[in-house]
Amino acid sequence: xxxxxxxxxxxxxxxxxxxxxxxxxxxxxxxxxxxxxxxxxxxxxxxxxxxxxxxxxxxxxxxxxxxxxxxxxxxxxxxxxxxxxxxxxxxxxxxxxxxxxxxxxxxxxxxxxxxxxxxxxxxxxxxxxxxxxxxxxxxxxxxxxxxxxxxxxxxxxxxxxxxxxxxxxxxxxx
Ligand SMILES: CC(C)(COP(=O)(O)OP(=O)(O)OC[C@H]1O[C@@H](n2cnc3c(N)ncnc32)[C@H](O)[C@@H]1OP(=O)(O)O)[C@@H](O)C(=O)NCCC(=O)NCCS
Numbered sequence: 001x002x003x004x005x006x007x008x009x010x011x012x013x014x015x016x017x018x019x020x021x022x023x024x025x026x027x028x029x030x031x032x033x034x035x036x037x038x039x040x041x042x043x044x045x046x047x048x049x050x051x052x053x054x055x056x057x058x059x060x061x062x063x064x065x066x067x068x069x070x071x072x073x074x075x076x077x078x079x080x081x082x083x084x085x086x087x088x089x090x091x092x093x094x095x096x097x098x099x100x101x102x103x104x105x106x107x108x109x110x111x112x113x114x115x116x117x118x119x120x121x122x123x124x125x126x127x128x129x130x131x132x133x134x135x136x137x138x139x140x141x142x143x144x145x146x147x148x149x150x151x152x153x154x155x156x157x158x159x160x161x162x163x164x165x166x167x168x169x170x171x172x173x174x
Contacts, residue, residue, distance in 0.1 A: 020069055024113040027057055027064040034066070037073040041096060063090070065114040067097075067106055074098040075106050077114055079125070088123040095136070107139055120172050128154055128164040137165060145169045 027034065035050050042050070057064045060081075067075035075097040079090040097106045115125065129136050131150060145167040154164025 023068045025066055026117055029058055041073050041076055067110050074101045075110050077110055090122045090125055092125050092127040108143055111143055115171050123172055125169045125171055127167050131163040131165040140167050
């Protein structure tokens with residue numbers, strides 16, 4: 001039987017890390033071709049609604065960022081632009097990481113990457129999260145979001161109301 005010596009195993013892992021190319025990207029005009037990839041991470045989105053969503057990003061209504069591993073989308077987040085007197089605020093929604101890629105720091109890196117890319121006029125990032133979603137709340141706290149309220153019945157999921165924890169992070173302070 002062939003056995004692998006520890007030093008050889010290390011080399012194999014190193015090789016695997018090189019092969020697994022991780023990229024952080026902002027979706028842009030060229031992103032309509034990403035629809036199939038997006039649908040893999042959001043299987044509940046119909047093709048029609050995925051096209052609509054990307055078109056609204058292209059029209060500048062929001063900012064979308066993804067993580068790609070070997071060209072396959074493995075994580076996504078969106079920042080909705082606010083208007084008029086709220087122009088300095090963006091609402092973060094639709095954060096998801098593929099279940100096989102969780103707990104590797106992907107969401108943390110994606111959010112930090114996105115915040116860097118947002119226009120400097122954005123000063124506050126807000127979000128609303130199911131108050132029972134402890135994993136996400138832990139993540140948000142860890143990257144500096146603070147709870148500023150609780151919106152009872154803030155969302156309706158599968159015909160059931162859920163309370164939302166409202167959180168905010170100040171960015172671009174200078
Ligand atoms: C929440 C979610 C985006 C986290 O993505 P992730 O890439 O695994 O997060 P990270 O690896 O960057 O985790 C950062 C921190 O968040 C917290 N966290 C993330 N997943 C956790 C879990 N399963 N249990 C406890 N804490 C968790 C931890 O504090 C973690 O830091 P640590 O690993 O050093 O302990 C991911 O689990 C997911 O897609 N969930 C389903 C969709 C969802 O709930 N989206 C948020 C909607 S508001």
